[in-house]
Amino acid sequence: MPDPTYGARHIAIIMDGNGRWAKRKHLPRALGHKKGVEAVRNIVRVAGKMGIEAMTLYAFSSENWNRPDEEISDLMGLLRQYIQSDIEEFVENGIRLKVIGNYKALDDDIVGMIDNAIERTAANDKMTLAVALNYGAQDELLRATQEIAAAVKNGRLDPEEIETGHISAALDTADLPPLDLLIRTSGELRLSNFLLWQAAYSELYFTDVLWPDFDQKELEKALKSFGDRERRFGGR
Numbered sequence: 001m002p003d004p005t006y007g008a009r010h011i012a013i014i015m016d017g018n019g020r021w022a023k024r025k026h027l028p029r030a031l032g033h034k035k036g037v038e039a040v041r042n043i044v045r046v047a048g049k050m051g052i053e054a055m056t057l058y059a060f061s062s063e064n065w066n067r068p069d070e071e072i073s074d075l076m077g078l079l080r081q082y083i084q085s086d087i088e089e090f091v092e093n094g095i096r097l098k099v100i101g102n103y104k105a106l107d108d109d110i111v112g113m114i115d116n117a118i119e120r121t122a123a124n125d126k127m128t129l130a131v132a133l134n135y136g137a138q139d140e141l142l143r144a145t146q147e148i149a150a151a152v153k154n155g156r157l158d159p160e161e162i163e164t165g166h167i168s169a170a171l172d173t174a175d176l177p178p179l180d181l182l183i184r185t186s187g188e189l190r191l192s193n194f195l196l197w198q199a200a201y202s203e204l205y206f207t208d209v210l211w212p213d214f215d216q217k218e219l220e221k222a223l224k225s226f227g228d229r230e231r232r233f234g235g236r
């Protein structure tokens with residue numbers, strides 16, 4: 001059987017289209033997000049079985065605070081439920097949970113749940129599930145820049161010696177494999193402030209499928225497309 005991952009070690013997904021999915025079915029937006037969580041649960045299982053090393057999911061961006069209070073509260077409620085209901089499965093299936101973004105700004109109880117789940121799954125090594133929460137790539141790069149500037153200020157690093165590796169190492173994704181494939185659902189052709197540095201040489205895959213409908217078959221299609229491409233990393 002061919003490798004179902006086609007050699008992709010790290011996949012990231014901009015999970016878009018929950019609202020449109022609900023609208024098409026004349027359902028409340030909240031139900032679209034609920035269905036979106038079911039799609040998350042399924043795709044995490046599928047990716048783990050395929051042998052993907054890391055999956056990064058854009059669950060809540062630093063710009064999502066601009067949504068109505070009720071929707072933010074629905075999304076936070078779903079996040080609480082997801083962590084509570086799936087933590088045992090992560091422990092059993094060797095999934096390490098990681099969060100990228102400034103998640104400490106979320107409600108205290110969610111921060112506690114996340115820290116507990118991170119601690120309980122820290123030694124797992126089958127797949128890393130990195131959930132982006134209150135994440136924005138520009139904010140991540142800003143925090144990395146501050147860290148590097150502090151190292152320069154206290155004499156640990158010479159400005160002339162700064163390399164791209166220092167920047168990668170200061171990002172939230174420092175311990176993840178290079179990003180191979182970035183998927184965005186629902187037909188939008190934007191990166192929306194997601195993994196801007198990490199996507200430098202990633203393959204991009206856009207599909208019209210709305211996130212709640214993104215299943216194993218759709219992930220297989222994306223990976224097949226990845227497998228068919230010739231990656232040159234700037235060479236020829």
Ligand code: FPP
Nearest residue numbers: 015016017018019020036037059078079082
């Ligand atoms: C986009 O749909 C989706 C989001 C706002 C983030 C994705 C969130 C989830 C899948 C649920 C929470 C996740 C976890 C891990 C518990 P949209 O509302 O922008 O859709 P639209 O563009 O069609 O309106």
